[in-house]
Amino acid sequence: MPGETRKFDVIVLGAGAAGLMCAAVAGQRGRRVLLLEHNAQPGRKILISGGGRCNFTNIHCTPANFISDNPHFAKSALALYQPRHFLELVERYEIKWHKKTRGQLFCDYSARQIVDMLLAECERGKVEIRMNARGIAVEASSGEFRVACAVGDFTASALVVATGGLSIQKMGATGLAYDLARQFGLKVIQPRAALVPLLLSGAEGGWTGLTGVSADVTVQSARGPQFREKLLVTHRGLSGPAVLQASSYWRPGESVRVDFAPGINGQSKLLEPLLAQGARRDDAALRQALRAVLPQRLAWHLADVGTPTGWSNAALEAAEGRLRRWEFHPAGTEGFEKAEVTAGGVDTGGLNSKTMEARAVPGLFFIGEGVDVTGHLGGFNFQWAWASAVAAGKAV
Template structure:
């Protein structure tokens, strides 16, 4: 059997469903294909099951790409407010958590149901549990082979995501298609991912498992001030996940465990005002006791503060305000929230998301070299890039 569609979309995640809805609204005959039994799994598991679906502070500066300006067009064509309006239209209750992050009050499933209903309204044909065997181009048409069936279309949208969270079906399919059509790919790496550390740091983290502190984590001139979590596998939490998207293997990251306090001045003042005070007790005023105890031990400091030289206090201060550590790597795609890198934006029109080399071939969402910061930005990129492709496919 050979069947003709105007638009075929591969990948029924956030970006894929969004593009299907917009193309369908234009009266295009749309086929949406996914290899999974349950679609939208990344939506379902996000935000602890409540889906951090966008961020009110969405701005091009919140995205990483070899071409930082690439996101401007799509984000302006379909903004965070446009998606919020869609949520409101479907009476989905939501709340702002912090730093502009918006979550469903009830369940991420509401977002999936909303998108499926919009697809249905736009007459989108959805095929689940469907494995594509081949994609080919003949003249100006794209041909999809599925078992003994063939489908062809004028516009083909690739929305297959990146390599993060393979247990819910992530694959390199989108990159393979890009290579087949001779498009350049920026090296891919796990992003928004916990980092791993040497045995020494790991032993410390294990002792502090479950402890969370507000910290500034920096790499070169990039820094994030959010929660940091000690786990039995190393360091995690928002500030670590954020910096993981920028950090390069072999380099140090710096952690300020007490960003609101100049520790050198604080300890100097204490030494003058209360010289008989125990150093461990003083550090415990700034940091959680378990952490304070470990830092004092690491610096071999104990006893009254008056017994410690300024040189020793400076070293102790540095280990609190500017703790330099060298990660050994990351936990990889297994726990990464997104994929850094992807299809080179030089290959794609920022206005339409269409390949410059192959008219009618579009790439959207995580498969493209665009990575958002933590906090709903990657979903907004999916909505915006999906919307744009759907308008032009």
């Protein structure tokens, strides 16, 4: 009947990776579950992940692969549900997969297989899924949550917020998780774009003339670890896996340090050929030394912008140091439109690490990207989605 309020045991908001997983786990425990999604289809970000093949986890996953104001928060959920557990589910559905060198696991064929698997798991749990649930509003009273939206009015004693962060807004990302957290008195750590390209301007804008050039480097922001992977120069600045990793730690006003020759150990130097007795010391020799290690366009550019102040041993040593600790000063990031994930979010201090339930609001849970737990590049954010979802799904 029009206007009827339907009652469930659990309402899950958001049919992304975390929401689908949580709904399936709760449903298979015998809970009557409603899954609401404001988009027209479930799992949209899953479908575009990993170049369409979904980097669904990483076998090397540890709490050290995550960023949070509380670095210990993720430990419980990650221990409860590990990469091997999700892999067992993937293999149960006979989804073919492959491993890349850094432990990332991908589907051989299509990310659609992961979405279909999660939908099948929801069906096993008799989860009711409603799409196009726009205009979601939540109220709480007498131990129940009432959700009103475009597809109806619903109530439940447990509400799980799995609406994600602000990244990739063209896929329908919203700040609903943060709005609901604030509505119920939870603190929100300022969301910021993470795993995102960095912008260069001013004197460093000339680097964009190397658009398309990539090199194996190490990159480190002021407050993060070193990442040795590829750097890619773009028409707006810097990208590539190493830069994306460092971007999650970067803050405006800080520098980013690059070692252009990480494969050279302390006993052999990038400019070693110029330091040899009787060696030629001029611009041509500098270019030749750099070209032996770096792509030509990058070597030529570094020879121009990193020319030694002279050709003495001391000057060459100083130039070597600069090339091994080159500092960029990004003007910003490409923002949430290009960010793969959102850092910051619902403060973990207000959540139970074993269940993801709000300490001050019984029955209210936050999982996935909307929480202040952000993984490194390489399948770690999916593993957080699965782990936090299972923790909540077993608790609701």
